[in-house]
Amino acid sequence: MRPILSIAGTTVGEAIRRRVLLIILLVGILFLAIAPGLSILSARQERAVLIGLTLGVIQLTSVVIAIVLTVYMIPNEIERRTIYTILCKPVQRWQFLVGKYLGAVAALALMMAMMTVVLIVVYAIQQQVYSPDQLAPLAKAPVMFFVQMSLLAAVAIFFSTFVTPLVNFFLSGGLYLIGSAFSSFFESISQSANVQPFAKGIATFANMILPNFAYYNVQNPLINPQQAIQNETVYYIQVTVYGLFYIGILLVGGILIFDRREV
Template sequence: MIALAIAQQTVREALRRRVMWIFLICGLFLISLGPVFGFLSPRDSQTVLRSLGLAAILLAGLFITIVTCIYLIPVEIERRTIYTVLSKPVQRYQFVLGKFLGGFATVFVNIALMGIVFLFMIWIQEHKVPTEMFQGVIMTFFQMMLLAALTIFFSTFATPVVNFFLSFGIFLVGNLSTVTESLTTNRNGVVRIVGNVVHYLLPNFGNFNIQNSIIHPTTEIANQNVYVAQNVIYAVVYSAVLLILAILIFDRREV
């Protein structure tokens, strides 16, 4: 209950950040332009709407997640409000967990809003909402949940600026899973070791990008429902590990 109370307060504080609203509005604006670009483009308008909508949700969600979560713990330390919180019957693990849940809820609301608008635009154009579109939004959501956990982990020992570049950098590298996988079979021993560390240790954000199979039917996944379920479990487990590490680090930190 204490963690939920902290999460509720965190959501209120996050919603006051104007930069988050800017990214949300930009994402919604890009999604709403899908039919326009589809009309102007010589390509299939359905493909344009799907690709632009999913890309807008991903990009807006990326920046909303990072900008929201990098400040959740450092701001409390900077304002010294953390002393007031921890002086109450609040354990440090409850504080970290509450901050994550608050950031997680904020990201969920934003992606849900963009997802609803996107699916509505799909329905207007196609007169139906394919299951694959729901899966695309769900995968983006869990991808951002994993990123939020990563950002919270770094926020326990890094400044917001350092956290931004670390989280953003790992997100980019994590989306290059095909490249890092190729390094694991490199003839050079050092490159192969580095490739294995990067490919298997860093979160694999690339597996959540199923846009190709959704937008281009020729690019197929053997069983998409199983694939989505596997990656959802992966995101939950990896996020839990990151939160445990964050709690352990924060528990030993002097604030």
């Protein structure tokens, strides 16, 4: 466990020092800070627009950070040959991979936490709401986004064991898009009477194989709080477990591939 934690700690340090990530983070925070200005301009929807915009900015920024952070992780180590200095120590490849992943997730958590704090401060100031009871629910969506980004990071790190960063960028980004949109599409297909059973079977198979990123888009009830969601906490736990399952699959797959790879 120690080597994993050690590699994770080093990865967090590297991530914090990477200027490109800091710039993305700063841009995100800047957008969060100016969001109240935009929400004031919206007729009768100040609150909804403020939360919608800020959560959207956090999610979008996190997607970019998650992909940019992870696509370069393994290939850079191989390219710079720094991986030799690690693997020559009593560290196994799977430990290296898991350590890298955990480091990426920790860095993501740090950056997303910063953005969430800015979101809560901005919301409190703009809405003149300072009660923790009213502010705490805002953190629900970023927490779910964090699970979503952890899953995305796992996807990216899986691909990074066998494809180049550029290809990985588009692969991971593409899978995120498909994984976000497919569920609605799948539901339409499965409910349509005109679709042939064969096509339905393929859709069902694809729905089971593809990671479903849409499950984590829970922001709508926060933006429109009139909706009553039953068993919200149970749902959050279920999708987190689902995410952990998927992350496990991707990491194991990554380990199997990385183990056979020549470095």
